[in-house]
Amino acid sequence: MLGLLRKFGILEKHKDISWKELLKHHAPILLPAAHDGLTAKIIEKLGFDAYQVGGFALAGAHNAFPDIDLVHYGEQRDNIRDIIEASCLPVMIDADDCYGDVKNVTRTIQGYEKLGASAIFFEDQKAPKRCGHMSEKEVIDKHDMVSKVKAAIAARHNKETFIIARTDARYKYGLDEAMRRAEAYLNAGADGIFIESPDSIEELAQIGRRFKGVPMIANMLEGGGKTPILSPSELHKLGFSMITYPTTVLFQVTKATWRALEDLKSGKPMQRENSFNFDEFEKIVEKKRWQKLEQRFGKGG
DSSP states (O other): OHHHHHHHTOTTOGGGSOHHHHHHHHOSEEEEBOSSHHHHHHHHHTTOSOEEEOHHHHHHHHHOOOSSSOOOHHHHHHHHHHHHHTOOSOEEEEOTTTTSSHHHHHHHHHHHHHHTOSEEEEEOBOSSOOOTTSSSOOBOOHHHHHHHHHHHHHHOSSTTSEEEEEEOTHHHHOHHHHHHHHHHHHHTTOSEEEEOOOOSHHHHHHHHHHTTTSOBEEEOOTTTOSSOOOOHHHHHHHTOOEEEESSHHHHHHHHHHHHHHHHHHHTOOOOGGGSOOHHHHHHHTTHHHHHHHHHHHOOOO
16 A cells, blocks of 8 residues: 555655565555556556566557567566656566576666666566466476576665566476476575466465465466466465466456447447546646646746
8 A cells, every 4th residue: 555655754766665575564465567657657546555567468558469579678678667657656577588598687687676676577488488378388497597596686786676586387397396496496596486377276275385484476367367366365375475467457458448449430429437537537647746847947948
């Protein structure tokens, strides 16, 4: 909640509250995915404690691409910068596979850290990487990912930047191998883990028992994912302290956009109950804040 940020006195500086502090004071952290600045602004106004910028939503909304490795660091960085600037909340960044070897890991971690990322996660997929709930994916050798995790820890300038290692080994190699990898990544220095695509409540429970007390992500891909959708309280009882929602907003926004354009094409006027009006939208984007600046300093040309 925004009250938590006010408690620490840093509402306007999202980087000043660490991810560890968030986990300590407000687990489980609910992390909806912001695919643009407006979404990040609304997430803040609705009182979430933090949010994520996910690769699936960003590629889909900004580029109209599926999440199959079509966009990389340079494109993602520019888009992420604009999103982060729109909200004061702490943000977790999906860094995909960090786009290469340990050199790319170093560049990616330091680049996102400079943009203001509070937490960053990346995965052990082999290029071309894919959405974690797609079937056609491979993973790199465990020792190579261990090297990448060590490089990520060494790369960060701020020790409070929270590094989460994700493994996608569950689908092809089973849960036991995925948990062995997660343990190796923790031993390499990762602050938290993310085992992608457990396909039952029992598998979620096994992960929670194996890594009790470790900061962990549960990924609730609503609308067709492999993992059962549970409530935040249920997931927290199983041991998960971070809950990501990579598709929840994107899929509903896409449906609303489709319907709006269908109505426009057919000549149907906009329905008030399905829309904000002009004044309501100006409140969301904080027009008065900018007007006050003009009143204080003049328009300056």
